[in-house]
Amino acid sequence: MSEHIVPVKTYIGIFVALLCLTALTTGVAYVDLGAFNTVAALAIAVAKMLLVVLFFMHVKYSGGLTKVFILAGVLFFAILVTLTLADELTRHWSPTPTGWGTLAPLLSRFF
């Protein structure tokens, strides 16, 4: 598994791709995409991250167990972000709790 030899050409290719993506990030920063500003920046960042993890860190050539552990890391990061946003995004909904009425802003989104 870890003995897999990656041709230098691949490394250089990935390196160039990373540079291009960096340039793209910089370019996009000059264009106003409204709500999609963040989306675009994060999408490019994720693409770069994948390139690094898969090729530079050899995960593409690694066994299943390694992949499971990497996915677990991603999953736990997702938990951190999701539950933190569950606080951040709902903090202004109702400053003072009013019994079951507390749930009103939540329910009003669906009904």
Place this chain on the structure above:
Amino acid sequence: MSTATIDVHEVPTGSRVNYLNAQYGVKSWLLTTDHKRIALLYLASITLMFFVGGFFAVLMRLHLIEPQGALVQPETYNKLFTMHGVIMVFFFLVPSIPATLGNFLVPMMIGARDLAFPKLNLLSWYIYVIGAIFTLYAVISGGVDTGWTFYTPYSSSFSHTSVVPTALGVFITGFSSILTGLNFVVTIHKMRAPGLTWFRLPLFIWAIYATSIIFILGTPVIAITLFLLFLERVLHIGIFDPAIGGDPILFQHLFWFYSHPAVYIMILPGMGVMSELITCFSRKRIFGYSFVAFSSLAIAIISFLVWGHHMFVTGQSIYAGLIFSVLSFMVAIPSAVKVFNWTATLYKGSISYDAPMLYALGFIGLFTMGGLTGLFLASLATDVHLNGTYFIVAHFHYIMVGGAVMAYLGGIHFWWPKITGRLYPDGWARFAALVIFVGFNLTFFPQFMLGYLGMPRRYAVYPSEFQVLNVMSSAGASILGIGYLIPLIYLIWSMRYGPTAGPNPWGAKGLEWTTPSPPPTENFEEIPVVTEEAYDYAHSTVIRG
């Protein structure tokens, strides 16, 4: 497990080559890659930290004998509880069982000659020591007063104490946890003896495995968090301080995302020790092996979903609070599964009350009280009343001291003959276990009452109607302190003067007991082949000795 018997019985300890006498000299210890010697390096360092942290606790309890405070200035009191918490949590409890018993036992229990990465193991000890030196330096250079929780913006913008060296020490030590966790995961996956399937593993190994997962997934987050704190404190980059555009609650999210799972880092290995002790001293197979095994994994996973229960009243959204409350109730389930399974294991067992078992029985009662009071705190409404009071202090001490430290001491007493090849005086050991149990309850039960009555934690003074309960607590603390000193004395004594222990003084099952005591450097002359389940006491012909 393997029934091959070893003929080391007649050979006296001194004349046989083992890991302790294979090499001599300071250098042979400081450069060792033997997991057993590294375990002892850790044992010495965390014991030192335990008594340093304990010293601060004693000063605090002395101070609180009088309502207006008997000993120190309020500023000093703040430093005392901070240094106590930081040292006990990050430098004693987190590494306690994994780095000592775990290091010693993981290879021995799975029939391996060492951990997968012996040099990494030694490196982890050095990293721990460097982190500890930073934090001890902070103590000497004036101390810290933020509480072990380092809440912002106080810690980042206002405190004038040594926050940076302390946080740096914790940051550095974190890497030793990560390396230890990584080493255990790889070892348990790759180096089990032939025939040792996952479901034949001792439950201690399952618990250490679950703990390692938390080490690997959680510790980087506390490292990042402390790094951000550092950025804000030193470079004034607004991350947590609202005055410069930060969000203080974000710090709490990041801190508790690690620190709640970290409380399970402290208790899970203790639960692993418990399964070994309970089965051995009731001479029965564990009740519901796979339930106990999987509850360790369930705890490791769910523990990452509940951190918001520390933030119910600190400005977190009430909706997030609802979610975290429900999730917190869920984590109690696998914990309860374990308690019930140990109790069921005792049922109709042939129980003997050796010193390790006394600690184990203490654990069951104290952990249960700690866990159940956790549920009071996980309920939104009751937490509004109890948050920030001594009830919290009592809750987590019942788990961290009544649970984790009891299990740690139980484990040390159980494997001491294996580690040192010597027996300790049994009467003293049982006596110490009782002193600790009594001292512990006298210290912390009154704190439940104090908290319920409204005494806030982290204050240097209190209204005089709380004095009686405070004096009880301080009296208990001195008994507890003596209780901890007794084992320190007789264990050290036994290393030289204790009678030699045979390979298996408890008649216990498990591969580690098939080796001589102390084991040879390579643990097993031949790698054993495992043909039976764990804890097969029913078909056991093993005798004590």
